[in-house]
Amino acid sequence: MAMLRTSLSHAALVCAALLSLSTTAGAQQPAKPTGPATLDKVSFGTNWVAQAEHGGFFQAVADGTYRQYGLDVTIVSGGPNVNNRILLPVGKLDFFMSANSLQSFDAVEQKIPTLAVAAIFQKEPQVLIAHPDKDIKELADLKNLTLFVSKEGVATYFQWLKADFGFSESRVKPYTFNPQPFLADRKSAMQGYVTSEPFAIEKQTRVAPKVFLLADQGFNAYSTLIETRRDLVEKKPDLVQRFVDASAIGWYNYLYGDNKAGNAMIKKFNPEMTDDLLTYSVAKMKEYGIVDSGDTVSMGIGAMTDERMADFFQKMVRAGVVKPTVDYRQSYTLRFVNKKVGTELRPRN
Numbered sequence: 347m348a349m350l351r352t353s354l355s356h357a358a359l360v361c362a363a364l365l366s367l368s369t370t371a372g373a374q375q376p377a378k379p380t381g382p383a384t385l386d387k388v389s390f391g392t393n394w395v396a397q398a399e400h401g402g403f404f405q406a407v408a409d410g411t412y413r414q415y416g417l418d419v420t421i422v423s424g425g426p427n428v429n430n431r432i433l434l435p436v437g438k439l440d441f442f443m444s445a446n447s448l449q450s451f452d453a454v455e456q457k458i459p460t461l462a463v464a465a466i467f468q469k470e471p472q473v474l475i476a477h478p479d480k481d482i483k484e485l486a487d488l489k490n491l492t493l494f495v496s497k498e499g500v501a502t503y504f505q506w507l508k509a510d511f512g513f514s515e516s517r518v519k520p521y522t523f524n525p526q527p528f529l530a531d532r533k534s535a536m537q538g539y540v541t542s543e544p545f546a547i548e549k550q551t552r553v554a555p556k557v558f559l560l561a562d563q564g565f566n567a568y569s570t571l572i573e574t575r576r577d578l579v580e581k582k583p584d585l586v587q588r589f590v591d592a593s594a595i596g597w598y599n600y601l602y603g604d605n606k607a608g609n610a611m612i613k614k615f616n617p618e619m620t621d622d623l624l625t626y627s628v629a630k631m632k633e634y635g636i637v638d639s640g641d642t643v644s645m646g647i648g649a650m651t652d653e654r655m656a657d658f659f660q661k662m663v664r665a666g667v668v669k670p671t672v673d674y675r676q677s678y679t680l681r682f683v684n685k686k687v688g689t690e691l692r693p694r695n
Contacts, residue, residue: 391430405608406596
């Protein structure tokens with residue numbers, strides 16, 4: 347099952363693109379456009395094929411939320427052979443859906459002129475998946491299993507698992523986004539996203555696997571961040587604010603309202619997507635608080651804090667993933683978030 351997949355660094359590609367292309371260049375209440383001529387055209391690139399994990403963005407296009415905020419948004423879908431991230435700094439995209447905080451740190455280290463302006467996922471959906479063995483009760487119990495982990499995973503979250511839980515790379519075998527090796531070996535575990543791989547495994551085996559969400563174990567990266575260029579923040583802060591606000595509204599509507607329009611658009615972009623997986627993914631995002639939990643309860647979807655950024659940065663330095671000399675504070679801004687936009691749309695239980 348396709349998942350959000352991006353490598354930690356595309357710096358070489360970005361730098362090459364920067365040499366060959368030139369960079370081109372809020373209120374909580376919706377803007378009130380007077381007509382189509384008033385809409386600002388905006389392009390937003392995702393980092394994988396369309397799926398529920400992108401749902402709020404598609405919802406905001408499909409139900410007219412972006413238009414209410416004076417925006418004509420074009421979603422540029424990513425995929426296995428598409429690298430939308432390099433299009434952002436060279437001005438071919440206005441906004442990009444970054445995988446997690448590590449990409450923002452990487453941009454600072456590589457002097458790429460982008461920064462995160464909102465964090466749609468409060469929890470990274472990354473999980474380790476194990477067979478339903480009675481002896482597997484907590485994350486540390488996976489240390490002695492064969493572990494199917496991708497190259498990108500070994501370079502990032504697995505280094506944290508080594509530093510904080512004592513995992514060893516000697517147990518790792520390459521994960522090729524195929525669950526069959528895991529299914530064939532009951533003494534193994536594999537990586538995945540809480541919103542997709544467990545669904546595919548359970549559908550095939552008719553047994554729910556054990557799932558360990560790394561975010562609930564201390565891997566507190568922000569995920570699915572909205573990134574933009576620094577020049578856009580400086581020159582058009584109102585446009586950035588409107589995009590962030592409208593995206594938050596789109597996510598509230600997608601999670602808690604009628605998301606048929608958003609799902610229909612997702613399936614148009616990705617014909618292989620099924621209603622069953624969309625329903626499952628939305629349910630898991632809500633169950634685990636992927637989008638709406640923690641700081642978003644009081645600050646609204648997209649929330650970020652200095653304290654959490656600092657804590658995650660220190661964890662990654664300790665794990666050897668990020669250099670301590672990186673000025674992580676340059677990787678994001680709180681200017682456009684934490685304003686309670688859309689919180690009234692959350693169901694009151």
